[in-house]
Amino acid sequence: MTAGGIIEECGFKALCLPFPDRNVSGCYIGDLLSWVMGRAESDNVWVTIMSNINTVAVASLSDVSLVVLAEGVTLDGEVLRAAEEKGINVASSPDASFETASKLFGKV
Amino acid sequence: MKELSLNILDIAENSVKAGASEVKISLEETDETLKITVSDNGCGMKEDFLKSVTDPFTTTRTTRKVGLGIPLFKMEAEQTGGSLSIESRHVELYPENHGTTTSALFYKNHIDFIPLGDVISSLVVLIQGSPDIRWRYTHTLPHGEVSLDTDELREVLGDVPLSAPEVLSWISEYLGEQYAEAGA
Numbered sequence: 221m222t223a224g225g226i227i228e229e230c231g232f233k234a235l236c237l238p239f240p241d242r243n244v245s246g247c248y249i250g251d252l253l254s255w256v257m258g259r260a261e262s263d264n265v266w267v268t269i270m271s272n273i274n275t276v277a278v279a280s281l282s283d284v285s286l287v288v289l290a291e292g293v294t295l296d297g298e299v300l301r302a303a304e305e306k307g308i309n310v311a312s313s314p315d316a317s318f319e320t321a322s323k324l325f326g327k328v
Numbered sequence: 329m330k331e332l333s334l335n336i337l338d339i340a341e342n343s344v345k346a347g348a349s350e351v352k353i354s355l356e357e358t359d360e361t362l363k364i365t366v367s368d369n370g371c372g373m374k375e376d377f378l379k380s381v382t383d384p385f386t387t388t389r390t391t392r393k394v395g396l397g398i399p400l401f402k403m404e405a406e407q408t409g410g411s412l413s414i415e416s417r418h419v420e421l422y423p424e425n426h427g428t429t430t431s432a433l434f435y436k437n438h439i440d441f442i443p444l445g446d447v448i449s450s451l452v453v454l455i456q457g458s459p460d461i462r463w464r465y466t467h468t469l470p471h472g473e474v475s476l477d478t479d480e481l482r483e484v485l486g487d488v489p490l491s492a493p494e495v496l497s498w499i500s501e502y503l504g505e506q507y508a509e510a511g512a
Contacts, residue, residue, distance in 0.1 A: 254400055255329075273384060276385075277396060280385075
């Protein structure tokens with residue numbers, strides 16, 4: 221599925237969607253950024269509650285196709301600008317990581 | 329990272345890459361705080377680069393000179409209510425006393441404080457990787473102090489390299505004994 225399609229089907233809110241047609245394959249969940257950096261794979265959707273500038277950097281490095289911020293977390297102005305600049309798809313989910321992942325299950 | 333000792337390893341690797349001949353790692357610990365300082369006599373950083381090292385994007389992917397090490401270290405300090413500071417003197421402007429000092433303050437009682445972890449292993453890895461550098465380590469604890477100076481070891485060892493396995497395991501035991509005495 222595409223990043224845009226996932227956001228629509230799961231009822232997430234798009235915060236930054238420069239590449240809605242990017243393919244999403246597989247999912248990684250984690251909040252310890254250095255840990256995620258070595259484990260999230262290219263094209264994954266990454267579910268996390270971390271929303272600082274380093275989140276965008278890790279998303280860029282690991283080449284995930286969509287970051288889903290769980291528990292209704294959003295991006296502040298500076299981080300949002302960095303996500304736009306670096307071409308990172310970011311969405312927000314009102315639910316906790318487990319419920320968010322359960323919505324993703326079977327779709328990625 | 330899961331242990332601050334891995335951050336120390338990462339920051340000290342920057343000193344190695346900067347061509348330092350001496351690296352000082354000092355940990356000052358009270359019941360409430362932990363201050364980690366890595367200072368070196370390497371080539372230092374120019375002012376505009378220094379300003380950018382806490383920004384993960386100037387360093388990742390295209391150039392990858394420092395990596396995400398400093399941005400993550402800063403974040404880990406700040407999430408305990410602490411802070412990170414870096415001072416640097418570039419070799420072109422300070423031919424005599426160039427180098428970089430990175431210092432991070434952590435509040436240990438904050439729930440998001442990451443434990444120090446196995447700092448002895450980090451030191452052994454650093455010494456093994458760069459045995460010609462003078463490594464000076466001090467860890468001041470509330471009830472004691474742990475220290476190591478590889479130049480002092482070199483005097484005793486003579487021609488035996490610091491990276492010899494038996495020397496490294498001796499260093500590891502020596503530090504472990506000091507920690508036991510300091511009640512850590």
